[in-house]
Amino acid sequence: MGSGLDDRAARAAWSGLAEPGDLVAGALVATLGAVDALRLVVLATDVGVRAAWAEVTGEAPGGRDREQDGALWAVPEHVDARASTARPTTARPSTARPSTDPQRADALRVEAAPADSPRDDPRRVDPSRAHRAEQGAASWPGGVRLARAAERWGLRLRDAEPSRRLAALATLGGSFVVPGDPGWPVGLDDLGAAAPFGLWVRGEADLGALLARSVAIVGSRASTTYGERVAVDLAAGAVDARACVVSGGAYGIDAAAHRGALSRGGRTVVLLAGGVDRAYPAGNARIFEAAVGGGGALVAEVPPGSVPTKGRFLQRNRVIAAAARATVVVEAAWRSGAMSTAHHAARLLRPVGAVPGPVTSVASAGCHRLLREGSAVCVTDAAELMDLAGLVGSDLVPERVGPPRLADGLDPGVVRVLDALPRRMGVPVEDVAARAGVTLGEARAALGLLEFDGLAVRDGDRWRVRPN
Structure with a gap:
């Protein structure tokens, strides 16, 4: 790893060292900064975490204010990616739960052998050194956890040279956006230690502006014709309301959402699980290129x-x-x-909607679960989706009204007279008054108004409803 890296380059390196959702990495970078955190990992491969910490910070491990470094020692190791197995809470921010896998700690060793060792593979771990390093780190808060994390990051140092990754992105015409850039989407900051170190982007680099007015439309890969039609309509309607459509680029509902946005000439953001140089799934490559060409973007938190x-x-x-x-x-x-x-959205206090489907459809079982548990509100069209997003009150759903009725806007007494009129054979005013339960004077006054409005017709001394 070259020396003299700036924050951007260090973050590019971190995006390759740590897996997405690595909370220890996120907390370490938040505590030391990306450059010093990376320096610590490099040093730790030679001298161990305890000595590396002292070298980087100038302080003995555990000597700093516990509150100052509290984020580093309090977090679990990774974001709980299995969030679908639990009901959401309203706490903010909620980024993870501690791992409950008892084998996870045993599977991790502590410290990688030096990369320049002449007799060992650079990726080989010396169990005795690992044990000693873990013992040395055990006397300070979070030391063992940090030692284990540094080992797994150290195994990737050889392939994490940021200049190569950034050069590959440049050949694609892409940008690497980091926190603090004008184009950084500030909503990601709500993830706390789980926020990406940076975003690798092809297409529109000003993600902050692009996502300021955006909705995510997601769903199953094994979608139905009904689901894809709804996704297309929702996305098209969102674009008509000047919103950007966000999804994951997968087959099924994701692809339908992207297509719906593109069909209206709108912008869509595809968030990928791999690098932006990989069209995955390959069958959606044309959608991805159309998204970039249409003013949207392909975005990933992992390098090309x-x-x-x-x-x-x-x-x-x-x-x-x-x-x-x-x-x-x-x-x-x-x-x-x-x-x-x-x-995840509910835990971040983002509005969540779900589209109902046939009760017999397995494809809609999750949506019905969200609705039944109160985790989502029912969304049936784009107007309701924009209302859900609540974009400064400008997209509230207008009050829905049925088809106009003859009696709309009439006084209740006049309505009673209108309801008393026959549709075919006219009747005298006395019969109208008796049927409506009003006086003769009230009946005559109401009939005059109804005739003036074109709702009643008089044949001699008989009255009836004017035919359509």
């Missing part, structure tokens, strides 16, 4: 060349939830990635 994995797909969902103003689930199975996105 990164392979999409199941874990990265699940972690990608938290970014979708944080990026958009609201999330609507069109179709989702009982447990699915779309449900994960909905629960």
Whole structure:
């Protein structure tokens, strides 16, 4: 890893060192800054975490104010990507739950061998050194956790040279956007330590402006014709309301949402689980290129060349939830990635909507679950989606009214007279008054108004409703 890196380059390196949702990495960068945090990892491969900490901070491990470094020691290791298995809470920000896997700690060793060791593979871990380093770190808060994390990051140092990754992005005409840039989407800051270190972007680099007025439309890959039609209509309607459509680029509902936005000449953001140089799934490559060409963007939190994995797909969902103003689930199975996105959104206090489907459809079981549990509100069209997003009150759904009725706007007494009139054979005013339960004077006055409005017709001394 070259020396003299600035914050942007260090963040580019971190996006390759740490897996998405690595809370220890996020907290370390928040505590030390991206450059010093990276320096600590490099040093730790040679001297261990305890000595590296002292070298980087100039202080003994554990010597700093516990509150100052509290974020580093209090977080679990990773965001809970299985958010769909639990009901959301209203706490903010809620980014993770501690791991409950007892084998996770045992599977991790502490410290990688030096990369310049002449007798060992640079990726080989010396168990005895790992044990000693862990013992040395155990005397200060979070030391063991940080030592284990530094080992897993250290194994990737050789491939994390940021200049190569940034050069690859430049050849694609892309940009690397980091917190503090004018184009950074500030909604991602709500993720706290789980926020991406930066975003690798092809297309519109000003994601802040692009996502300021945005809605996420997500759902199942195994979608139905009904679900895809709804997704297309919702996305097209959102574009008509000047909103950007966000989704994950997968087959099914995601692809339908992107198509719906593009069909109206709108902008759409595709959040990928792999690098922006990889069209995955390949069958949606034309959609991805159309998104870039139409003023939207392909976005990833992992560098070019990164392979999409199941874990990265699940972690990608938290970014979708944080990026958009609201999330609507069109179709989702009982447990699915779309449900994960909905629960991440709810935990971030983002509005969540769900589209109902046939009660017999497995594809809508997750949507019905969200609605039944009160985790989402019912969304049936784009107007309701924009209302859900609540964009400065400018997109409230207008009050819905049925077809106009003859009696609309009439005094209740006049309505009673109108209801008393026959439609075919006229009747005398006395019969009208008797049927309506009003006096003769009230009946004559009401009939005069109804005749003036074109609602009643008189044949001699008989009255009836004017035919349509």
